Amino acid sequence: MYPSKSFRLLFLDFKEVSGIKRKMADQGLKYSQLHYREMEKLRQFRRDIIKVIPVVLLSLPPFANYMVFVLMYFFPRQLLIRHFWTLEQQKEFMEIYHSLRAQVYPNAVKNLIKAVSKVPDKRLKNQLLQLGTKVQEGIHPEISQLYLVAKLFSGRPLEIRYVNARQMKILSQVMFLTPHLPTFIMRRRLRSHIMEIHHLDQALNILGVQNLSEDELRIACYVRGLNSVQLNAAECKEWLTKWVQLSKKLKDSEASLLLHSMVLLSTNYHNSRKSK
Incomplete structure (x- = not known):
């Protein structure tokens, strides 16, 4: 998937999650009181963020971001989140993860x-x-x-x-x-x-x-x-x-x-x- 499209999808998810969080704060709602798709969006986004945090930390030192880009190219399953996978990669990686569990x-x-x-x-x-x-x-x-x-x-x-x-x-x-x-x-x-x-x-x-x-x-x-x-x-x-x-x-x-x-x-x- 093209990086520009991937970042756009990630940004749209971020906006949607921010809207859900505002709704919870304004209405005093708990996670269990949300609609299904809102709950699922929060669940998926949280897992994506948890996965990307180590990659961000690795890229902080000077010039380390170049090495991180190389690693992401060779290890997309381990280092990239779903927004940056192609449809073929999504199916392939899901099967790999399932075979492990x-x-x-x-x-x-x-x-x-x-x-x-x-x-x-x-x-x-x-x-x-x-x-x-x-x-x-x-x-x-x-x-x-x-x-x-x-x-x-x-x-x-x-x-x-x-x-x-x-x-x-x-x-x-x-x-x-x-x-x-x-x-x-x-x-x-x-x-x-x-x-x-x-x-x-x-x-x-x-x-x-x-x-x-x-x-x-x-x-x-x-x-x-x-x-x-x-x-x-x-x-x-x-x-x-x-x-x-x-x-x-x-x-x-x-x-x-x-x-x-x-x-x-x-x-x-x-x-x-x-x-x-």
């Missing part, structure tokens, strides 16, 4: 099954064990199966406050967060980011999945753990509709289930589509 999906399911052994409720314990085992065997779970065990994710050992450090590192990678932080910081970031998605889901339920554009559908699925690059609009809509159906029924205290569902509802989805 998908590598930890099996371990996330494995650790979940291990943690279930500490659940005192035998009936719910068996239901969750069966669900996890089916995912390991390549079977895509139904939303109803996940909701049946939602209660288990609001207390020990599956609620975010009690998830062990190893699983937190894995789930951080699932959410594209660094796993190389102290445990208490990882725990706080995981809760913050999954609650953000939960609030987005509530706003999306009001807007209606059917009112999203194809690009919006694809991004929404991708953010929630699914590789949506090769899916068509109907497939994205089907998956996202079921996700929102689950999310809108969950309490804030059950957000850990939503976090684990990024793995459970994505691991075998493509295979389930092929088998139909």
Whole structure:
């Protein structure tokens, strides 16, 4: 993409985000009270800014900006934000990032099954064990199966406050967060980011999945753990509709289930589509 067009898109995003921030300040609104597209715009822009800050800092010393430009040319995925990617690069980089997080999906399911052994409720314990085992065997779970065990994710050992450090590192990678932080910081970031998605889901339920554009559908699925690059609009809509159906029924205290569902509802989805 031409740099001038990229900077123009970035500037337009900045203006839009500034307008949303003014609206929040003037009306005393919280993030969770915004419309879906406003919430999503803030989420995306914040991640873009976080990514670009190190590049800006690297370019501050005299003449360092020339080296930074060279590095950006050779490493666009690592150093540039989406405004400066071509459409082909956007698809390519999304697939690369997803392949990296998908590598930890099996371990996330494995650790979940291990943690279930500490659940005192035998009936719910068996239901969750069966669900996890089916995912390991390549079977895509139904939303109803996940909701049946939602209660288990609001207390020990599956609620975010009690998830062990190893699983937190894995789930951080699932959410594209660094796993190389102290445990208490990882725990706080995981809760913050999954609650953000939960609030987005509530706003999306009001807007209606059917009112999203194809690009919006694809991004929404991708953010929630699914590789949506090769899916068509109907497939994205089907998956996202079921996700929102689950999310809108969950309490804030059950957000850990939503976090684990990024793995459970994505691991075998493509295979389930092929088998139909």
